Amino acid sequence: MRKTDYLLLVVICLVALAGYLFFHSTDNKTAKLLIIQHDNKVIERVDLEKVTAETRLDVPVQDGTLTLMYDKKGAWVESSPCPEKLCIHQGKITRAGQTIACLPEKVLLTLTTPGKEAEFDAIIR
Amino acid sequence: MPSSAKYSLQTLTRLSVLLAGAIALRLIESAFAYLLPLPGAHLGLANCVTIIVLYMYTTGQAALFLTARILLVGLLFTGLLTPGFTIGLGGALFSFIFMALAVKHNWFSAWGIGLLGAFCHNCGQIMVAAYLMSTAAIFSYLPFLLLLGIPTGLFTGFLAKIFLDRFAQIQ
Numbered sequence: 238m239r240k241t242d243y244l245l246l247v248v249i250c251l252v253a254l255a256g257y258l259f260f261h262s263t264d265n266k267t268a269k270l271l272i273i274q275h276d277n278k279v280i281e282r283v284d285l286e287k288v289t290a291e292t293r294l295d296v297p298v299q300d301g302t303l304t305l306m307y308d309k310k311g312a313w314v315e316s317s318p319c320p321e322k323l324c325i326h327q328g329k330i331t332r333a334g335q336t337i338a339c340l341p342e343k344v345l346l347t348l349t350t351p352g353k354e355a356e357f358d359a360i361i362r
Numbered sequence: 363m364p365s366s367a368k369y370s371l372q373t374l375t376r377l378s379v380l381l382a383g384a385i386a387l388r389l390i391e392s393a394f395a396y397l398l399p400l401p402g403a404h405l406g407l408a409n410c411v412t413i414i415v416l417y418m419y420t421t422g423q424a425a426l427f428l429t430a431r432i433l434l435v436g437l438l439f440t441g442l443l444t445p446g447f448t449i450g451l452g453g454a455l456f457s458f459i460f461m462a463l464a465v466k467h468n469w470f471s472a473w474g475i476g477l478l479g480a481f482c483h484n485c486g487q488i489m490v491a492a493y494l495m496s497t498a499a500i501f502s503y504l505p506f507l508l509l510l511g512i513p514t515g516l517f518t519g520f521l522a523k524i525f526l527d528r529f530a531q532i533q
């Protein structure tokens with residue numbers, strides 16, 4: 238390896254670290270808000286603090302029904318008609334700032350905090 | 363289409379063999395993709411062949427090679443113009459541009475080219491995905507993809523280096 242290779246390695250590490258700090262700096266303990274979008278439209282907003290038991294939500298999508306679940310701690314995709322099932326493999330998201338995206342079915346789950354919601358609205362247009 | 367006169371029979375045959383290799387590698391790695399911790403992540407073994415082609419042939423020939431690979435992989439596995447295909451296309455184009463520049467100006471060794479390719483592929487992918495979903499939230503994956511891209515990028519660069527060294531010996 239050459240000197241410039243190591244330099245590139247350091248730069249990539251720094252970019253990754255900066256990105257991580259930027260997206261995951263949200264305080265873990267504050268109340269969490271689950272935002273569910275389909276086809277770029279917000280279809281459901283859930284305050285996870287108020288959720289007592291595991292709740293199921295069926296989203297009608299292009300190829301059938303996408304079933305997602307959420308509880309007090311987070312949300313996950315239970316089943317999806319998409320071919321690759323990447324959204325299911327992503328498992329449960331529990332921290333504000335995390336997302337699960339199912340690209341083929343255009344479904345997006347985002348965990349955010351009530352304070353950051355306005356910022357979120359600005360992003361999704 | 364470039365005229366066939368620009369390509370000697372040897373160049374054309376070798377590029378075709380490399381192309382077949384790249385497609386086979388792509389198939390093998392998508393079969394093992396579930397072993398990796400992040401959705402959508404893969405080793406980038408096909409990129410290893412792109413690096414080899416960039417070192418051995420001109421940028422134009424490498425561009426033709428990559429176009430053929432993307433179209434054939436799209437036709438054979440992912441399907442043309444599906445979201446997965448478009449995202450992969452974004453990554454492939456982005457990484458090709460920067461790798462071609464870096465090889466031409468000799469900025470890095472093959473190791474660095476592998477790293478750069480993985481890095482740009484991830485950035486390109488995420489940018490296209492963010493555009494398709496029209497949300498910036500997807501960028502929160504990027505740090506993890508970038509970290510994962512370091513070992514996989516070094517690995518593909520390393521493989522390309524072995525191939526190029528051995529090939530230089532037989533020549």
